[in-house]
Amino acid sequence: MAEFLAMGGYGAYVWSSYTIAALVLGVNAVLARRAERAVLHALAHDLNGDDDDATA
Amino acid sequence: MFAFLHKYASLMHFYRLSARWSGWLALATALLMAYGLYGGLVTAPADYQQGDSFRIIYIHVPSAWMSLFVYMCMAGAGAIALVWKIKLAEIWLRASAPLGASFTFLALVTGSIWGKPMWGTWWVWDARLTSELILLFLYLGIMALDNAIEDRRTGARAAAVLTLIGVVNIPIIHYSVEWWSTLHQGPTVSKLDRPSIHIDMLIPLLVMAFAFTTFYFAAALARVRGGILAYDRNTNWVRDLVGRGTVRGHG
Amino acid sequence: MTPRRKRLLIICLSVAGLAIAAGLILTAFEKNLMYFYSPTEVAEGAAPESRPFRLGGMVVDGSILRQPQGLGVFFTVTDYAHERVVYYEGILPDLFREGQGIVANGQLNDTGVFVANEVLAKHDENYMPPEVADAVAAGKARSGASDGTPAGNL
Structure with missing residues (x-):
């Protein structure tokens, strides 16, 4: 050794x-x-953010 | 023929198809790396002249080969991106750059470490070492250029142009040891003659080269998949994928 | 010509043009890119007379003469056409030995001796275990070759 x-x-x-x-x-x-995960998280974040604002 | 290729160039299709490849590539890399390291560090005999210091070859040469191979992949992707404007090519080029730069860095550093005991110096400005250093600057320049440009697609195209301009450096690196007198010795494997390395030493070298290659494809693929999602962020398929409650990454 | 074909053509021409330009520039700078001069080039006067330059060659068997005191050593390098005596004071690299390739940095003195301030070993592209090397050397000795070791070409 x-x-x-x-x-x-x-x-x-x-x-x-x-x-x-x-x-x-x-x-x-x-x-x-x-890098791969960060994109997924960022996009999920954006999507959830959009849904919150949706009123129609 | 183009219809067939266009299907693969479709970001959604590529994303779906490549889901399984990542796992297999990672597994292949691990197995090849283990086998290659064992071969290189344990079973390969020491060199008659350089003793055990020659074992640095099992990192240095695969890194150097990859530094050139990745650049050629980027050049191919760049040409496809510029001529046919295929997004996947842009994404592949961008994903490859940090990997190519890493391999170049590794080749230079391990070469330097190897050179100190064998040649007697950490660095010389001969044609081989200088052109490989230029390659590192090219990689860094490509990454910087891409980053500096706001628009993703324009940035990729600028990077593609720079990549293609720098392609001329690749044959220079390879043939430097033949065209000019250099301290770095000539090719051992990548020549038209029989390899001038003993078979017991050669096999781990080829295995390590293979391991580095699967590593490149595995790592590039991970970045590419992220890039695809970013490019197609506003499409339904991505919204479906992402908005499915759980964020699907790799566990 | 479709726009796509035009782009392809422009790219191909640009790459080709750059390659040609690079080729021309490199041939122009060739002298500076040569890392060392051979003993023949020195003998022919191609190397600078009064400036430092690098000399590369094989160490001739039996030519190594260490000074009785200090680190000074004389040895001769050859390219099998011409020879040149080198003088060096300092630590030599591990691989320095007879039949080995070396590259020395220094200058010619008045008597034509190359006074080196740095000696680097240059090894060839052959890798083999000691037993194989010995077998090759023995084979060469049997067939009457002049240099008995497989160590190094330039």
């Missing part, structure tokens, strides 16, 4: 690369899902 982490002496370089990748992809995944 220690060998695995050490990566032949290059551990810092290898693991920082993989960590940054995980962060970048993770943030993209979260933001993408949020």
Whole structure:
């Protein structure tokens, strides 16, 4: 396990690369899902707002 | 033929059809990523010259390939948007830009981290690195331009024009290592010759490239679906979908 | 011509035009885009005489001479047509060794020695495990090739 982490002496370089990748992809995944939901919520909000005003 | 394509270009149809794809793409990404990471970090043998530092390749190369692939997708979408004015193309282009920029950033950063121990420097202004950096600026410029323009459709079209102008950078990036003397070495896989990488090292690389690709499509699709709802906000189908009491997102 | 065809044509022509323009600009700037000069180019006088430039080549086997004191080292680089002696004081990158490609930043001195202030290692596009590398090297040695390691082309 220690060998695995050490990566032949290059551990810092290898693991920082993989960590940054995980962060970048993770943030993209979260933001993408949020974008979809945000639109749905915003539109639901608008719709409900319109219905409240309807009198006819 | 166009009637068939137009059905897919219909935002409502695409939204309905794509509902299941997201799940499958996410699952595929997870499985491929797990398999690729295990292969790259554990089973692939260390390189005779670079030792274990070469394992950065499993992030760096897929990212670099995706930075180019996503741009080409955007260029295709941009051309379709400009010529045929298909809304779905506009939405796809806009959704892809942050993903392409992320891949480019990742390629540059992991490349830099890899270069320090192997080359002895974090950065050089050779043709390969410089043109990839230009690609990052292009992506950011496209996103900024789109954001700066009020009208959604005009913004997308401006972004499409800028994307197409920048397409010339793509072959420059790829052939930079052959056209000019560079510190960055020549292609290992994407060349007409046999790949100059051992098969045990190559397979995880291809798996990771595949994983990054499904990731792109999964993430882009999520953004596209949101974009479709925004574009068609005043249509009945969207009002029905949204006004059904519960807000249907992904649980 | 329909408006759509017109748009298509304009786009195609614009992209083509830009590609041509970029091509012309790049060929004009080619010299500046070349990251390094080869020993042959230096021998032919293509490299600057009194300004820093970059020299790229393979380290010749047996040419590495470390100074008894300090970090100074002499070595020779070749492009298999011409050679050039390099002098460098400083820490060399991990990959620096005989038969390896390098790119050195520096200047020619009066005696034609390239005095470097930076030496970077350049590795090739081949990736293989050590056993395979050894097998390749052994194979080359058997067939009498002059450089025994598969390390690096320029």
